[in-house]
Amino acid sequence: xxxxxxxxxxxxxxxxxxxxxxxxxxxxxxxxxxxxxxxxxxxxxxxxxxxxxxxxxxxxxxxxxxxxxxxxxxxxxxxxxxxxxxxxxxxxxxxxxxxxxxxxxxxxxxxxxxxxxxxxxxxxxxxxxxxxxxxxxxxxxxxxxxxxxxxxxxxxxxxxxxxxxxxxxxxxxxxxxxxxxxxxxxxxxxxxxxxxxxxxxxxxxxxxxxxxxxxxxxxxxxxxxxxxxxxxxxxxxxxxxxxxxxxxxxxxxxxxxxxxxxxxxxxxxxxxxxxxxxxxxxxxxxxxxxxxxxxxxxxxxxxxxxxxxxxxxxxxxxxxxxxxxxxxxxxxxxxxxxxxxxxxxxxxxxxxxxxxxxxxxxxxxxxxxxxxxxxxxxxxxxxxxxxxxxxxxxxxxxxxxxxxxxxxxxxxxxxxxxxxxxxx
Amino acid sequence: xxxxxxxxxxxxxxxxxxxxxxxxxxxxxxxxxxxxxxxxxxxxxxxxxxxxxxxxxxxxxxxxxxxxxxxxxxxxxxxxxxxxxxxxxxxxxxxxxxxxxxxxxxxxxxxxxxxxxxxxxxxxxxxxxxxxxxxxxxxxxxxxxxxxxxxxxxxxxxxxxxxxxxxxxxxxxxxxxxxxxxxxxxxxxxxxxxxxxxxxxxxxxxxxxxxxxxxxxxxxxxxxxxxxxxxxxxxxxxxxxxxxxxxxxxxxxxxxxxxxxxxxxxxxxxxxxxxxxxxxxxxxxxxxxxxxxxxxxxxxxxxxxxxxxxxxxxxxxxxxxxxxxxxxxxxxxxxxxxxxxxxxxxxxxxxxxxxxxxxxxxxxxxxxxxxxxxxxxxxxxxxxxxxxxxxxxxxxxxxxxxxxxxxxxxxxxxxxxxxxxxxxxxxxxxxxxxxxxxxxxxxxxxxxxxxxxxxxxxx
Numbered sequence: 001x002x003x004x005x006x007x008x009x010x011x012x013x014x015x016x017x018x019x020x021x022x023x024x025x026x027x028x029x030x031x032x033x034x035x036x037x038x039x040x041x042x043x044x045x046x047x048x049x050x051x052x053x054x055x056x057x058x059x060x061x062x063x064x065x066x067x068x069x070x071x072x073x074x075x076x077x078x079x080x081x082x083x084x085x086x087x088x089x090x091x092x093x094x095x096x097x098x099x100x101x102x103x104x105x106x107x108x109x110x111x112x113x114x115x116x117x118x119x120x121x122x123x124x125x126x127x128x129x130x131x132x133x134x135x136x137x138x139x140x141x142x143x144x145x146x147x148x149x150x151x152x153x154x155x156x157x158x159x160x161x162x163x164x165x166x167x168x169x170x171x172x173x174x175x176x177x178x179x180x181x182x183x184x185x186x187x188x189x190x191x192x193x194x195x196x197x198x199x200x201x202x203x204x205x206x207x208x209x210x211x212x213x214x215x216x217x218x219x220x221x222x223x224x225x226x227x228x229x230x231x232x233x234x235x236x237x238x239x240x241x242x243x244x245x246x247x248x249x250x251x252x253x254x255x256x257x258x259x260x261x262x263x264x265x266x267x268x269x270x271x272x273x274x275x276x277x278x279x280x281x282x283x284x285x286x287x288x289x290x291x292x293x294x295x296x297x298x299x300x301x302x303x304x305x306x307x308x309x310x311x312x313x314x315x316x317x318x319x320x321x322x323x324x325x326x327x328x329x330x331x332x333x334x335x336x337x338x339x340x341x342x343x344x345x346x347x348x349x350x351x352x353x354x355x356x357x358x359x360x361x362x363x364x365x366x367x368x369x370x371x372x373x374x375x376x377x378x379x380x381x382x383x384x385x386x387x388x389x390x391x392x393x394x395x396x397x398x399x400x401x402x403x404x405x406x407x408x409x410x411x412x413x414x415x416x417x418x419x420x421x422x423x424x
Numbered sequence: 425x426x427x428x429x430x431x432x433x434x435x436x437x438x439x440x441x442x443x444x445x446x447x448x449x450x451x452x453x454x455x456x457x458x459x460x461x462x463x464x465x466x467x468x469x470x471x472x473x474x475x476x477x478x479x480x481x482x483x484x485x486x487x488x489x490x491x492x493x494x495x496x497x498x499x500x501x502x503x504x505x506x507x508x509x510x511x512x513x514x515x516x517x518x519x520x521x522x523x524x525x526x527x528x529x530x531x532x533x534x535x536x537x538x539x540x541x542x543x544x545x546x547x548x549x550x551x552x553x554x555x556x557x558x559x560x561x562x563x564x565x566x567x568x569x570x571x572x573x574x575x576x577x578x579x580x581x582x583x584x585x586x587x588x589x590x591x592x593x594x595x596x597x598x599x600x601x602x603x604x605x606x607x608x609x610x611x612x613x614x615x616x617x618x619x620x621x622x623x624x625x626x627x628x629x630x631x632x633x634x635x636x637x638x639x640x641x642x643x644x645x646x647x648x649x650x651x652x653x654x655x656x657x658x659x660x661x662x663x664x665x666x667x668x669x670x671x672x673x674x675x676x677x678x679x680x681x682x683x684x685x686x687x688x689x690x691x692x693x694x695x696x697x698x699x700x701x702x703x704x705x706x707x708x709x710x711x712x713x714x715x716x717x718x719x720x721x722x723x724x725x726x727x728x729x730x731x732x733x734x735x736x737x738x739x740x741x742x743x744x745x746x747x748x749x750x751x752x753x754x755x756x757x758x759x760x761x762x763x764x765x766x767x768x769x770x771x772x773x774x775x776x777x778x779x780x781x782x783x784x785x786x787x788x789x790x791x792x793x794x795x796x797x798x799x800x801x802x803x804x805x806x807x808x809x810x811x812x813x814x815x816x817x818x819x820x821x822x823x824x825x826x827x828x829x830x831x832x833x834x835x836x837x838x839x840x841x842x843x844x845x846x847x848x849x850x851x852x853x854x855x856x857x858x859x860x861x862x863x864x865x866x867x868x869x870x871x872x873x874x875x876x877x878x879x880x881x882x883x
Contacts, residue, residue, distance in 0.1 A: 139549065139589060139601075140589070140601055141548065142546065142548055142774045142775060143548075143773075143774060156779060156781060156782050156783040157782045158786075159785070159786055159787050159790075160786055160787050160788075161786050161788065164788075171763075173547075173548070176547070176548065176773060176774075177773065178773060178774050178776060178779065179779045179783055180783070181765070181766030181783060181784070181786065181788075181789060183764075183786075183788035183789075184764060190791070190795075191788075191791060192791075192795075193791060193794050193795065194794070194795045194798045194799070194802075195794070195795075195797075195798035195802065195869060195872045195876075196855070196869035196872075225427075226427060226728050226731070226732075226733075227842075228691060229690075229691055229732065229733060229734075229735065229782075229882060230732065230842065230878055230879065230882060232782055232785070233735070233785060233878040233881045233882065234844075234878050236785045236786065236787065236790050237790055237876075237878060239786075239787045239790075240786075240787040240788075240790035240791050240794070242787075243787035243788070243791070244787075244791060278787070
């Protein structure tokens with residue numbers, strides 16, 4: 001099924017193909033093709049959103065090891081100070097988060113503490129819907145917050161959608177958009193064009209006759225006239241072929257080293273897509289799930305949670321290392337979230353139940369590393385979890401306005417105060 | 425440059441097309457009619473249409489000789505056998521796709537899809553699969569019937585109430601979400617209602633509930649006090665609200681404008697003047713078959729203003745390939761593929777329906793189309809050898825690779841190609857001829873080359 005290497009080697013590949021094909025294109029198509037290439041500027045900012053599905057126990061992720069209430073509430077799950085990767089005199093990362101500790105000390109990782117929303121919901125699907133829609137009344141939300149962001153920057157007559165979601169995950173509501181069809185990427189193989197005629201170069205569209213040339217010169221995007229739609233399809237076919245070739249080249253390029261986790265493979269795919277330079281600015285991926293092995297650690301939490309945190313931290317660190325190689329790290333920010341934190345007190349089954357506030361991680365070259373905001377006190381709870389002091393939409397708004405340069409108001413419905421986790 | 429010149433006379437535009445030497449009835453126009461009115465054609469259908477002329481062909485499409493009722497009854501029974509516990513609409517999607525591929529009445533399915541897109545039930549408030557099945561059957565039963573009856577039935581049915589947030593509409597808490605969607609998406613449209621109309625409509629619909637996936641009217645939860653809706657005062661209920669909204673000219677005009685985009689052109693919105701005769705006629709009787717018939721027979725429909733001025737949706741793209749090959753394919757994998765191309769049958773993305781037009785085609789969805797066409801035409805799993813272009817070509821009297829190539833181009837794009845596409849086709853024929861082996865195999869890449877021509881993406 002998959003296109004063989006040999007098939008690909010037969011064609012000269014790379015970004016130059018599109019331009020070299022343009023010798024035979026009518027001038028406005030050629031100009032559009034060239035414009036499409038220069039329009040995905042290499043300095044566009046990119047956001048990667050990762051959901052830690054199941055409800056992450058933030059208290060055992062960024063641990064307040066000197067807090068007596070922590071020790072009292074966690075008789076069996078307590079992580080003692082000497083095993084932790086110390087952030088400062090009060091907090092430390094889970095023992096298996098060595099890689100995050102390193103990122104933290106390099107100044108590439110911010111921990112935004114106490115994030116949530118008032119009257120938090122503790123039902124998985126409902127709470128997930130809140131975070132994914134960016135709406136505390138998710139019943140009323142028709143689309144996801146990332147979907148609305150995509151719709152703002154996507155033009156229906158452009159050949160590329162600036163977002164994808166990656167990995168073996170169900171279609172995430174957060175990518176539901178009104179207009180854009182956000183692709184699901186399971187493997188880069190799916191970008192290969194199958195069938196024998198995939199070997200031939202794209203057919204050159206007709207050279208416009210003299211009278212048509214004048215009208216085509218005034219509108220590069222979609223020249224009016226009965227053939228405008230046909231020309232749109234021809235442009236899209238060219239773009240598809242270019243995409244296919246760019247992805248194949250990026251997949252073949254040597255990349256960084258990643259650990260063997262599935263989540264790491266997902267992040268590797270994301271970096272390859274970034275390198276392919278397709279103009280994708282928003283990525284979505286997941287780690288965990290409600291099922292055993294996910295973050296929903298009601299019983300026997302310790303080993304399960306530790307394994308997940310190791311996957312999270314090692315995989316993201318590998319991604320950052322990979323991105324550093326061609327200075328991409330300054331163009332990419334990754335943010336994690338979970339549908340809720342967990343109860344402060346453990347539940348008698350060496351586990352924790354659904355809670356409320358949680359710490360979010362924000363990683364990237366332009367991130368102002370450090371602990372952002374106070375750790376919510378353990379004697380003032382909401383729903384048996386920590387009480388949030390930072391609305392999650394403030395984090396979204398900061399990433400939209402200051403990072404992606406997408407106006408947050410239409411996405412979130414109102415203006416939220418920014419959170420200070422980006423470097424100027 | 426407009427494809428509908430300013431001076432176009434609406435009376436001319438909507439008068440029935442009569443072939444003449446300037447605008448002869450030919451394969452191009454027959455293909456156009458079958459694309460828009462249905463999901464493509466077989467070769468014998470195109471030939472019959474050529475012989476019989478536009479008038480008789482439109483008539484046959486609208487009122488086929490086959491026993492359509494019996495066909496649909498059987499499929500309704502198939503759908504009724506779905507697992508009542510299942511939340512998933514995947515089996516329903518597969519049955520619908522199969523019905524679209526097999527139906528003796530493609531216009532009915534095309535219009536069912538149109539109304540499904542208009543009375544959309546998106547995924548964000550998932551209705552139960554059986555409710556969705558019932559909704560589709562409701563929509564189909566009215567798809568060429570009366571719009572007033574369809575709208576009234578749909579907003580008194582479980583799937584729409586769930587989708588629009590009106591499933592628990594109590595006197596103490598009338599659902600404003602539902603009322604807003606009713607006014608904004610289903611009837612008068614933006615700019616034609618006020619906040620107080622939203623409250624009036626919400627109160628009119630109080631007492632409507634969905635209990636265990638079934639519609640119920642709970643009398644004691646209905647607010648029967650007077651309310652004002654769109655300027656009219658009275659003790660209105662949901663049925664009254666529907667009637668009042670239908671009496672507003674903008675309701676009919678919006679439906680007609682949507683239908684214009686569906687049947688005539690996505691590239692150029694019509695002027696009010698052009699739509700007026702259709703909208704007036706529709707507002708007077710809400711007779712859908714009459715409206716659709718008028719459009720399909722019209723001068724404008726057979727003019728350059730309409731010809732290839734739409735992009736095929738994924739289901740049109742896929743089913744046209746299949747129908748042309750006079751067969752069926754497994755609708756389950758096909759349904760999944762359509763989802764990946766942005767068309768989840770049974771679930772438009774939002775209440776606004778699919779955006780359509782150029783949004784269907786991006787680099788990613790193009791690659792999907794290209795690969796789906798190959799998956800179906802290559803003879804390999806999951807579609808197997810169902811599509812057999814060589815067998816079809818020979819059955820229709822074309823028994824060389826060269827003539828089979830011309831046949832496929834005539835079947836799928838009526839031979840109407842840009843010079844670049846014609847060159848592309850010639851090269852594909854040459855490759856097929858150069859390839860050693862059984863023509864039943866070597867013709868497959870050639871058929872794929874036709875299905876991936878830019879012209880084939882246009883409806």
